[in-house]
Amino acid sequence: MTVIDTPTRRGPGAAARLAARAGGGAVRLGLLLTALFWLVPTVGLLISSLRGPSDISTSGWWRAFTDPAQLTLHNYAALMGNGTITHALLNSVLITVPVTVLVIVIGAMAGYAFAWLEFPGRDWLFLLLIGLLVVPIQVALIPVTKLYAAFGIFGSLLGVILFHTAFGLPFAIFLLRNFFAEIPRELLEAGRLDGAGELRLFARVVVPLGGPAIASLAIFQFLWVWNDMLVALIFANSGSAPLTVALQEQTRQFGDNIDVLSSGAFLSMVIPLAVFFAFQRQFVSGITAGAVK
Numbered sequence: 001m002t003v004i005d006t007p008t009r010r011g012p013g014a015a016a017r018l019a020a021r022a023g024g025g026a027v028r029l030g031l032l033l034t035a036l037f038w039l040v041p042t043v044g045l046l047i048s049s050l051r052g053p054s055d056i057s058t059s060g061w062w063r064a065f066t067d068p069a070q071l072t073l074h075n076y077a078a079l080m081g082n083g084t085i086t087h088a089l090l091n092s093v094l095i096t097v098p099v100t101v102l103v104i105v106i107g108a109m110a111g112y113a114f115a116w117l118e119f120p121g122r123d124w125l126f127l128l129l130i131g132l133l134v135v136p137i138q139v140a141l142i143p144v145t146k147l148y149a150a151f152g153i154f155g156s157l158l159g160v161i162l163f164h165t166a167f168g169l170p171f172a173i174f175l176l177r178n179f180f181a182e183i184p185r186e187l188l189e190a191g192r193l194d195g196a197g198e199l200r201l202f203a204r205v206v207v208p209l210g211g212p213a214i215a216s217l218a219i220f221q222f223l224w225v226w227n228d229m230l231v232a233l234i235f236a237n238s239g240s241a242p243l244t245v246a247l248q249e250q251t252r253q254f255g256d257n258i259d260v261l262s263s264g265a266f267l268s269m270v271i272p273l274a275v276f277f278a279f280q281r282q283f284v285s286g287i288t289a290g291a292v293k
């Protein structure tokens with residue numbers, strides 16, 4: 001009997017393993033340097049918000065590293081004493097929270113309907129919905145302005161909330177429909193056999209399973225509405241303007257009010273950043289699932 005020797009499969013050599021480790025270390029170093037580079041404006045804004053107006057006007061923010069005694073919380077105390085800014089901050093909350101809740105509730109229900117309910121024209125309506133994703137906001141500004149004036153809600157919080165909700169729904173329905181469509185049909189059929197109606201299936205089965213997608217949608221919608229200035233600048237008056245518009249008006253009216261502007265800008269930025277970093281895992285998993293599945 002002839003024995004045929006087969007070549008044994010060898011793992012990578014020491015040189016290859018060393019090169020792989022060096023390459024991985026270089027990638028990590030590059031990512032770290034990139035992250036630090038992108039954080040420089042945020043750090044600069046934070047330090048500027050903790051410096052006095054005279055220090056800001058005479059030297060750069062990096063001077064605080066050699067003279068930390070100039071850092072103070074006086075700017076934030078002045079910010080909280082500015083009635084325009086605090087009222088605008090409250091308006092931002094009153095706009096962002098209802099819009100986020102409305103988009104999630106309506107978008108989840110519509111996404112479930114497009115994914116699992118049979119009704120006439122469902123596919124054509126979904127194609128129309130996809131087409132709405134590419135409609136820019138600027139196209140609707142003038143028609144909606146005339147419509148709001150006719151109904152008497154121009155310049156109110158309600159007008160801003162309705163506009164953001166309407167333009168947030170197409171993406172919300174598209175994202176949640178794609179996610180809900182991947183739920184195993186057997187789970188829904190088992191629920192129907194047990195006597196559960198569509199509303200109960202939606203609340204007890206679909207919503208818990210769609211938690212990552214719903215969480216990612218909530219974060220995305222919160223960030224978009226909180227940072228918006230165009231819609232609020234057009235549809236909100238002085239009493240319903242959010243923080244972004246208030247800061248813009250401070251720049252126009254009080255150009256030397258840099259201490260209030262820096263602390264207000266950082267406050268406006270740190271709230272959505274905290275929300276994002278708190279739920280970034282759900283954000284990434286939900287966006288990936290909704291886009292790929």
